[in-house]
Each structure stands twice: as C-alpha cells, then as structure tokens.
Amino acid sequence: MADLDRAAVQACDPTGQAGEMLDLPAHLRDAWWRVDSAGLVLEDARDGLIVAGMGGSAVGGRLARATIGSRARRPLSIVGGYALPAWAGRDTLVLCASYSGTTEETLSCYAHAGALGTRRVVATTGGPLAEAARADGVPVIPLPGGFQPRAAVGYALVSALAAATSCGVVPSLRDEIEGAAALAERLAAEWGPDGPDDGVAKALARRLAGTVPVISGSELTADVAYRWKTQINENAEVPAFSSELPELDHNEIVGWGAASRELARFAAVLLEDPEEHKRNARRIELTAKAAEAGTVAVERVRALGETRSERVVSLVLLGDLVSLYLAVLRGVDPVAIDVLTQLKARLAEA
Numbered sequence: 001m002a003d004l005d006r007a008a009v010q011a012c013d014p015t016g017q018a019g020e021m022l023d024l025p026a027h028l029r030d031a032w033w034r035v036d037s038a039g040l041v042l043e044d045a046r047d048g049l050i051v052a053g054m055g056g057s058a059v060g061g062r063l064a065r066a067t068i069g070s071r072a073r074r075p076l077s078i079v080g081g082y083a084l085p086a087w088a089g090r091d092t093l094v095l096c097a098s099y100s101g102t103t104e105e106t107l108s109c110y111a112h113a114g115a116l117g118t119r120r121v122v123a124t125t126g127g128p129l130a131e132a133a134r135a136d137g138v139p140v141i142p143l144p145g146g147f148q149p150r151a152a153v154g155y156a157l158v159s160a161l162a163a164a165t166s167c168g169v170v171p172s173l174r175d176e177i178e179g180a181a182a183l184a185e186r187l188a189a190e191w192g193p194d195g196p197d198d199g200v201a202k203a204l205a206r207r208l209a210g211t212v213p214v215i216s217g218s219e220l221t222a223d224v225a226y227r228w229k230t231q232i233n234e235n236a237e238v239p240a241f242s243s244e245l246p247e248l249d250h251n252e253i254v255g256w257g258a259a260s261r262e263l264a265r266f267a268a269v270l271l272e273d274p275e276e277h278k279r280n281a282r283r284i285e286l287t288a289k290a291a292e293a294g295t296v297a298v299e300r301v302r303a304l305g306e307t308r309s310e311r312v313v314s315l316v317l318l319g320d321l322v323s324l325y326l327a328v329l330r331g332v333d334p335v336a337i338d339v340l341t342q343l344k345a346r347l348a349e350a
Contacts, residue, residue: 004202004325006193012328015335017235020151021320022188024313025181027154030144032174034155035162038141040121045167046091048074050084050118051160052109053097056149059230060097060123060156062223064164067157067173067312069220074169082108084116092118093167095160099149101127104347119167123159148335150234153227153316176309183310184317191321201318205325207297211267212238216287218245218280220308221271221315228269228319235334236326245283253290260294267297273311274302 002008009018051061061078068076079085082105084094094113098106101124110129113120114136122133123141133140141159143152158177165172191201213232217225222244229242243252260266268291270284288298301318303311327334 002206002329004193004197004205004328009193009324009328012331013324013334015333017148017151017334018193018321018324020147021317021324022192024154024317024320025184025188027152028158028177028181028184028313031155031158032162032177034142034144035158038121038139040139040162040166042166043093043119043168045074045093045119047087047089048072048076048092049160049164049167049169050077050079050088050092050094051097051163052079052084052094052106052113054080054103054105055230056152057097057099057103057106057123057156059150059153059227060158060160061095062226063153063157063312063316064160066220066223067161067176067309068164068170069308071170072164074167076164076169079109081105082112084109084112084118088113088116088118090117090119092116093163094118094120095123095163096120096129096133097123097156097159098127098129099125099143099147099152099156101125101129101131103129107132121163121166123156148337150231153320173309176307177313179307180305180309180313183305184313187304187314187317191318201321202325204299204301204318205322205329207299208267208269208322209326209329211265211296213240213267213269214243215240215269215271215319216243216245216248216284217271218273218284219276220273220311221276221303224303224312224315224319225269225271227316228271228323231320231323232326234337234340235320235323236330237332237336238326238330245280245287249283249287253287256291256294258293261296266295267299268295269299269301271315272300272302275308275311
C-alpha cells in the first residue's frame with residue numbers, strides 16, 4: 001500500500017499545497033476581516049447577486065449558492081464568460097472575482113457591469129481589476145497573495161457570502177461559517193497527512209487511483225461535486241467529470257451500462273447530504289446500484305455537520321485532500337498546471 005504520510009506528500013508537494021488545504025479554517029476566519037475592511041454597504045438589490053469569475057475564483061459563488069440553499073431571498077447567479085445577462089441593471093449587484101486581477105473574462109464582465117449601471121464589488125489580490133475598481137470607487141475585498149487561486153477557496157466562499165448578504169440575498173451566515181471552520185479544524189487533523197493511514201481521505205484516494213472519477217451530487221452537494229471534479233483535474237492531472245441529480249437519472253444513467261467498462265476505468269462518486277430531499281436520497285441509492293455495471297468503483301460520501309455551512313465545508317476539505325492524495329499516488333506535483341499556462345500564453349499572442 002503506497003504511503004500517504006507527511007514525507008510522501010512533501011516529496012510530491014514542494015510548494016506546500018497540502019498546508020494550504022489544511023489551513024482552510026484559518027482562511028475562512030481571516031476572510032471575514034478582509035471583507036470588513038472593504039466596507040461593503042448594505043443595500044437591497046431586487047435582482048440579486050451575480051458572481052462573475054472563472055476557475056478557482058468563481059468557485060466561491062458556487063459554494064455560496066450551495067451554502068445558502070433555499071434560504072435565498074433573491075437570485076444568486078454565476079457567470080463564467082465575457083458578458084453579463086441582459087437583465088442585469090441597477091437592481092443587481094455584481095461580484096467580479098479574479099484572484100490574479102488579470103482574468104480577461106472577468107475584466108470584460110467588470111466593464112460590462114459598469115456599462116449596464118449595476119452595483120459592483122471586486123475580490124482580488126490586485127492587477128488591472130483592482131486598479132479599475134479603485135479608480136471607479138468600487139469596493140475591493142483584498143485577498144492575500146501567494147496562493148494558487150483554487151487554494152483560496154475559503155476566501156472565495158466568504159467573499160461571495162458577504163456580497164450576498166450586502167444585497168439582501170441572505171442574512172449574514174458569519175456564525176455558521178465560524179462553526180464550519182471549527183469543524184474543519186477537527187477534520188483536518190483526522191484526514192491530513194499526519195492522520196491515520198486508513199483515514200477517510202486517504203482510503204478514498206486509494207480506491208479512486210487509476211480511475212476516471214464521475215462525481216455526482218444533488219441540492220447542497222451538486223456544486224460541491226463540481227469543486228471535486230476541478231480539484232482532481234488540476235491537482236491530480238487526470239480527467240474527472242461532475243453531474244447533478246436528479247437530472248443524471250434522466251439521461252446519463254443510461255451510459256453506465258456494462259459497455260462503459262470497455263471505454264475506461266470509471267468510478268462513480270456520489271456526494272450525499274443528510275438533509276436532501278427524500279426522493280433524491282432514494283435516487284442516490286438506486287443510481288449507485290445501477291452504476292455498478294459500468295464502473296470499477298462506486299463510492300458514497302456523506303457530508304458531516306449540523307448546518308449547511310458545516311456540511312459544505314466538510315465536503316470541500318475532503319475533496320481537496322482526496323485530489324492531493326491522488327496526485328501523490330501518481331507522483332505528480334499538485335501545483336503544476338503547465339497546459340493552462342501554455343494556453344494563456346497562446347491566447348495572449350492573439
């Protein structure tokens with residue numbers, strides 16, 4: 001059985017991505033101080049919040065949507081691209097999130113939001129986005145530098161939740177997030193490299209090694225499933241996909257027949273929330289059974305915690321560590337994203 005202890009992780013992780021994942025509780029707490037320093041004004045927005053961002057910078061909006069759930073009093077929309085929807089206007093708040101401050105799609109959305117007359121707030125470390133915001137008098141949530149954007153997930157989540165509160169989408173969830181940080185501290189000790197070798201994260205990574213994971217969720221866990229997919233893509237450098245129930249059961253499930261074993265070693269990972277709709281809970285049971293025909297592994301993973309915030313954060317931490325351990329098992333550096341760097345360079349040439 002391959003080692004996944006601290007020495008094994010450090011051998012593949014020279015930039016300390018493991019430490020950044022385990023520091024999620026500290027990031028969640030520090031993020032509130034940074035939000036406070038931005039001086040967001042409470043002003044109701046009838047059309048709700050749009051989070052404009054890409055990749056790791058946009059994940060905060062997705063996870064905020066999962067955390068808020070049915071408590072939302074206004075819409076919360078995610079835009080990943082160059083333009084905002086035509087309905088955005090003076091009754092809309094737009095959070096432009098770009099860790100680097102150089103993301104071309106987000107810069108385009110920032111300009112478009114200005115042209116539409118929306119309220120704006122920015123979350124970034126600097127760059128042209130921060131410069132434009134300060135010139136326009138737009139509040140800036142100052143993110144700490146030195147991370148990979150995907151490792152700043154705690155800051156992204158809190159920034160999106162704070163923006164949602166400022167425009168009336170949801171009352172403040174600050175206390176809930178503090179509870180989630182406390183839970184994450186306990187789980188990090190159990191699931192981290194210094195934890196037992198048969199801990200949940202290490203054991204799950206070993207079972208998923210050598211497979212193409214397809215991660216599915218419903219309601220609270222749907223957006224978290226997407227986070228798992230992108231973390232496995234970037235950290236472990238392998239294909240992974242995400243799906244959402246109940247939609248999965250109206251199409252994708254047909255593809256889980258025995259023939260799929262001829263194409264690849266697929267693994268079905270189903271994320272469960274103890275408070276999901278009882279029909280979705282039943283669907284997960286039946287979907288897991290159906291997936292056995294076409295996969296080499298079927299894993300059911302249950303969120304931990306009492307509040308929605310705790311359950312979202314518990315699954316985020318687990319998925320991040322699973323992706324890290326998959327990288328270690330493959331012998332790859334979880335920070336390396338050469339293909340993304342090359343793509344951006346080619347785009348810049350054009």
